[in-house]
Amino acid sequence: MNRSLTLDDLVLAGIALGAGLVLAFMSRTLLRWLAGHAKRTRWSGDDVIVDALRSVVPWAAIAGGASAAAAVLPLTRSVQHHTNEVLRVWLIVVVTFSAARVIAGLVRSVTQSRSGVAGSATIFVNITRVLVLAIGFLVVLQTLGISIAPLLTALGVGGLAVALALQDTLANLFAGIHILASKTVQPGDYIRLSSGEEGYVVDINWRQTTVRALSNNLVVIPNGQLAKANMTNYTRPEQELTVLVQVGVSYDSDLEHVERVTAEVVTEVMTDVTGAVPEHEPAIRFHTFGDSRIGFTVILGVGEFSDQYRIKHEFIKRLHRRYRAEGIRIPAPTRTVALQQGSVVIPQQRSGEDVTHVDPAVAD
Numbered sequence: 001m002n003r004s005l006t007l008d009d010l011v012l013a014g015i016a017l018g019a020g021l022v023l024a025f026m027s028r029t030l031l032r033w034l035a036g037h038a039k040r041t042r043w044s045g046d047d048v049i050v051d052a053l054r055s056v057v058p059w060a061a062i063a064g065g066a067s068a069a070a071a072v073l074p075l076t077r078s079v080q081h082h083t084n085e086v087l088r089v090w091l092i093v094v095v096t097f098s099a100a101r102v103i104a105g106l107v108r109s110v111t112q113s114r115s116g117v118a119g120s121a122t123i124f125v126n127i128t129r130v131l132v133l134a135i136g137f138l139v140v141l142q143t144l145g146i147s148i149a150p151l152l153t154a155l156g157v158g159g160l161a162v163a164l165a166l167q168d169t170l171a172n173l174f175a176g177i178h179i180l181a182s183k184t185v186q187p188g189d190y191i192r193l194s195s196g197e198e199g200y201v202v203d204i205n206w207r208q209t210t211v212r213a214l215s216n217n218l219v220v221i222p223n224g225q226l227a228k229a230n231m232t233n234y235t236r237p238e239q240e241l242t243v244l245v246q247v248g249v250s251y252d253s254d255l256e257h258v259e260r261v262t263a264e265v266v267t268e269v270m271t272d273v274t275g276a277v278p279e280h281e282p283a284i285r286f287h288t289f290g291d292s293r294i295g296f297t298v299i300l301g302v303g304e305f306s307d308q309y310r311i312k313h314e315f316i317k318r319l320h321r322r323y324r325a326e327g328i329r330i331p332a333p334t335r336t337v338a339l340q341q342g343s344v345v346i347p348q349q350r351s352g353e354d355v356t357h358v359d360p361a362v363a364d
Contacts, residue, residue: 013069020065024058031057052102059094063087089140096136104129123176123206168224172207175223180204185226185233190305194230197221214306234305240277243300243308245315248293250329255294258328259284262298265322269300269315275307276300292331 031054038047070083104125138148179185185201191211192198199213209226211219234241249258266282280301288295300315302308323330 010073013073016068016071017065020062020068023065024061027057027061028054047105049102049106052098052105055101056095056098060091063091085144088143092136092140092143096133096139099136100129100132103132123173123180123204126206168222169207172223175227176204176206176209179209179223179227184236185209185231186236189233189235192232192234193221193226239304241302241305241308242280243302243312245298245300245312246295247298247319248288248290248295248330249323250293250331253294253328255286257326258296259286261322261326261328262319265315265319266298266300269311269318273311273314275303276311277303292333 031050035047035050035054038050067084067087070080070087107128108125141148185191185204187201187203189201190199191201197211197213197219199211199219202210202212202218204210204223207223209221209223211221213219247262249255262284263282266280266284270276270280270282271278283299284296285299286294286296298315298319300308300311302311320330
């Protein structure tokens with residue numbers, strides 16, 4: 001100490017520290033009030049900023065009060081220097097974590113506001129947070145007087161060894177970045193891989209892609225495997241899609257009448273059923289002279305992939321009921337067994353024209 005500690009020094013230090021605490025309390029109250037107003041706005045970025053300020057400003061006020069109290073006390077130059085250094089590092093750490101939260105929150109807010117970017121893909125948020133924390137760590141080292149140039153050199157050399165040891169992890173990381181950057185897959189898309197996995201993409205992080213199947217189970221797919229697989233995306237380029245329903249009527253049916261009745265049912269389903277596309281134009285295409293029926297395809301429009309099951313369900317019920325009312329017959333496959341002297345005739349699934357003769361001894 002340069003001089004003896006007096007009561008006035010303690011009082012002044014207490015006043016400085018108390019002022020910092022009061023300022024921290026007042027700033028926290030003010031920011032809480034601002035947070036309430038920020039929640040009423042459409043943009044979620046102001047919520048992130050105010051939330052970060054609520055953690056930075058009070059601590060900065062406390063650090064300022066502690067620094068003023070230390071300046072008032074008759075401390076030696078060495079103790080004063082170390083005290084200020086500790087407070088400075090403390091403030092840098094608080095600001096670094098708050099900045100990481102703010103920037104990561106803003107990245108999430110921006111991506112959620114744009115339909116072409118993965119709103120819930122945590123890979124971008126995690127990368128942003130790690131970069132900010134790394135910069136803050138280097139600033140702390142520089143503040144403590146530690147040269148970061150040798151550290152950066154060592155990290156560069158060590159990074160090569162780490163890259164060789166973590167080839168699969170890095171492959172998944174860059175595959176995930178490539179998938180999101182190319183916009184071939186985004187959270188919310190319904191995908192199906194050539195290996196059989198399918199479902200809604202829930203999230204794409206630094207290592208894996210999480211897919212929720214229609215059974216509500218989660219399927220975890222490494223990003224590298226997803227990037228190499230043959231994949232069908234049922235959400236892009238448009239979420240609306242068409243589904244095909246195969247129908248057949250008997251040969252004695254009036255096909256013009258069949259087409260008209262089927263089109264009316266399609267229009268009814270497209271208008272009444274949730275998830276259908278009301279502006280979808282009915283499309284019926286005859287294509288096959290079958291064994292016992294004339295086959296045709298009905299094309300239905302659905303809003304998104306999972307809607308097709310409900311729409312097919314309603315369409316088949318209503319079409320069957322309407323065909324019965326109109327007298328349109330849907331023939332069922334038949335099998336006829338004809339007995340002849342000396343042989344047993346077993347026809348195939350056709351209409352009884354092609355038969356197979358079996359020796360009676362074998363038949364017995």
